[in-house]
Amino acid sequence: MIDHTSGAALSAREMLCQLASRGWEVEVIGATVFETGGGPPEIRTRLDEIETPGTLVRYSDGPLKHIWVKTESPQMRDMRIHELDKLLVLYLKRLEEWQPDIVWLYGGKTFELLALGDAKRSGAATAFFLVNGNYKGKRWHQDVDVILTDSQATSELYKKTQGIHPQPIGKFIRRQTVVPLRHERSHVTFVNPKPEKGAYLVAQMAMALEHRRPDIQFEVVESRGTWGDIVRRITARQGQQRDSLLNVLVTPNTTDMRPVYGRSRVVLSPSLWWESGNRVLVEAMLNGIPAIVTNRGGPPEMIGDGGIAITLPEIFHKPPYSRLLPPDALALITGMIEQMYDDEAGYQSMVREAVKAGEERHDIERNTDRLIEQLSNLMRIVSSD
Structure with a gap:
C-alpha cells in the first residue's frame, strides 16, 4: 500500500x-x-x-x-x-x-x-x-x-x-500533490520505460528527432523500467549500440513528480498492453499538459480532447512489445510532437482541453x-x- x-x-x-x-x-x-x-x-x-x-x-x-x-x-x-x-x-x-x-x-x-x-x-x-x-x-x-x-x-x-x-x-x-507552481512547458515526458508501456516506440521517436530537432528535449522518468536497457537494445538492432541519446534527460524514480510536470510540454503514453486508467495521464490533465496516447483501453477516456489518440495495428499490442514503427507511422507521430512545439495557437487550444479534462473527469x-x-x-x- x-x-x-x-x-x-x-x-x-x-x-x-x-x-x-x-x-x-x-x-x-x-x-x-x-x-x-x-x-x-x-x-x-x-x-x-x-x-x-x-x-x-x-x-x-x-x-x-x-x-x-x-x-x-x-x-x-x-x-x-x-x-x-x-x-x-x-x-x-x-x-x-x-x-x-x-x-x-x-x-x-x-x-x-x-x-x-x-x-x-x-x-x-x-x-x-x-x-x-x-x-x-x-x-x-x-x-x-x-x-x-x-x-x-x-x-x-x-x-x-x-x-x-x-x-x-x-x-x-x-491536485496539490502533482501540480507545480509554474510550468516551463519545455520537455517531452515519458514515465516508466518498459516495453509494454511503449518504451521502444518512444526511443524510436527520440532517435528520429535527436539531430533533426535538437531543440526538443525528452525526459524519461524511470520507475520499474530502465531507459539505458531500452536504448542499448534498440541501437544494437540498428547496428551501433549506444547507452544514451543526446536529447534525452533521464530522471530517477521519484515520489514528487511536480518538478517533472513543471518541465513538461507534452506527455507520451503509447502503452501497448491493456491500460485501465494510466495515472500519469490524469496527472497530466490536472496540469493542463496535452498527451499523445494509444487509442486502446482507458487512456483516451483519461484525456478526452486534451491530446491525441493514435491507432496502431493489433500486432503492436502483443508481447514482447518490441516491434518498431514503420517509417511512415514514425514520421506521423514525430510530426505530432513537432507541431506541439511549432504551432503555439494549436498547442494552447489543446492545453485548454487538457485543463477541461482535468476539471470535469478527474475531480477527486x-x-x-x-x-x-x-x-x-x-x-x-x-x-x-
Missing part, C-alpha cells in the same frame, strides 16, 4: 485516505513486500532494524493505520508459506476483533482468495479493486460483492469477456462521492440480507 512503483497501490492508498478524511474508519493489513525494490528509503531503514521475520509492524501513514507481517524478503514473489500463514492468522484475528463492515482488496493470489471467503463467512461485505485486464476465470470474483474500477473502458472489457459489471468510479489524485471530491455511494449501497444490501 506504500509501494511508490505500483500504480494500483498508489490509487488504493489515496482512496482509503479519502474515505478516512470523510469519517470512515480504516485499517490496513499487509506484509512488508513490494513489487520492486524494498519500498521507500525511510521504510527500508526501519524494516532493516527488525531482524525476526514474522514480527508484527505497526505503521502510521497519515490517516491510515497499517499492521504488517515482517517478511524475510521485500519481494512479493519470494514470500514464504509460513509468512503467509502469519498474515492469514493476523487477518483472521482482526476480522474477529474488529468486525469490519467491508473487506476491500485487490489481487487474485492465494491470500486474496482466502481473505475474501473468510470475510464473507464473518458477515462482512467484500469489495474488489480492479485496474487491469489480466484477470481470467471466475474464482477471483466468486466471493466479491462489488467490483470497483477506474475507467469505463475496463468496465466494458469485463462485461464483454466475463459477463461481470465492474463499477467505474474514476481516479484518485490530489466527485470521485470520492462515487466511491462512498458504492460502498454505502453495498453495506445497505448486505445488512438487508
Whole structure:
C-alpha cells in the first residue's frame, strides 16, 4: 500500500485516505513486500532494524493505520508459506476483533482468495479493486460483492469477456500533490520505460528527432523500467549500440513528480498492453499538459480532447512489445510532437482541453462521492440480507 512503483497501490492508498478524511474508519493489513525494490528509503531503514521475520509492524501513514507481517524478503514473489500463514492468522484475528463492515482488496493470489471467503463467512461485505485486464476465470470474483474500477473502458472489457459489471468510479489524485507552481512547458515526458508501456516506440521517436530537432528535449522518468536497457537494445538492432541519446534527460524514480510536470510540454503514453486508467495521464490533465496516447483501453477516456489518440495495428499490442514503427507511422507521430512545439495557437487550444479534462473527469471530491455511494449501497444490501 506504500509501494511508490505500483500504480494500483498508489490509487488504493489515496482512496482509503479519502474515505478516512470523510469519517470512515480504516485499517490496513499487509506484509512488508513490494513489487520492486524494498519500498521507500525511510521504510527500508526501519524494516532493516527488525531482524525476526514474522514480527508484527505497526505503521502510521497519515490517516491510515497499517499492521504488517515482517517478511524475510521485500519481494512479493519470494514470500514464504509460513509468512503467509502469519498474515492469514493476523487477518483472521482482526476480522474477529474488529468486525469490519467491508473487506476491500485487490489481487487474485492465494491470500486474496482466502481473505475474501473468510470475510464473507464473518458477515462482512467484500469489495474488489480492479485496474487491469489480466484477470481470467471466475474464482477471483466468486466471493466479491462489488467490483470497483477506474475507467469505463475496463468496465466494458469485463462485461464483454466475463459477463461481470465492474463499477467505474474514476481516479484518485490530489491536485496539490502533482501540480507545480509554474510550468516551463519545455520537455517531452515519458514515465516508466518498459516495453509494454511503449518504451521502444518512444526511443524510436527520440532517435528520429535527436539531430533533426535538437531543440526538443525528452525526459524519461524511470520507475520499474530502465531507459539505458531500452536504448542499448534498440541501437544494437540498428547496428551501433549506444547507452544514451543526446536529447534525452533521464530522471530517477521519484515520489514528487511536480518538478517533472513543471518541465513538461507534452506527455507520451503509447502503452501497448491493456491500460485501465494510466495515472500519469490524469496527472497530466490536472496540469493542463496535452498527451499523445494509444487509442486502446482507458487512456483516451483519461484525456478526452486534451491530446491525441493514435491507432496502431493489433500486432503492436502483443508481447514482447518490441516491434518498431514503420517509417511512415514514425514520421506521423514525430510530426505530432513537432507541431506541439511549432504551432503555439494549436498547442494552447489543446492545453485548454487538457485543463477541461482535468476539471470535469478527474475531480477527486466527485470521485470520492462515487466511491462512498458504492460502498454505502453495498453495506445497505448486505445488512438487508
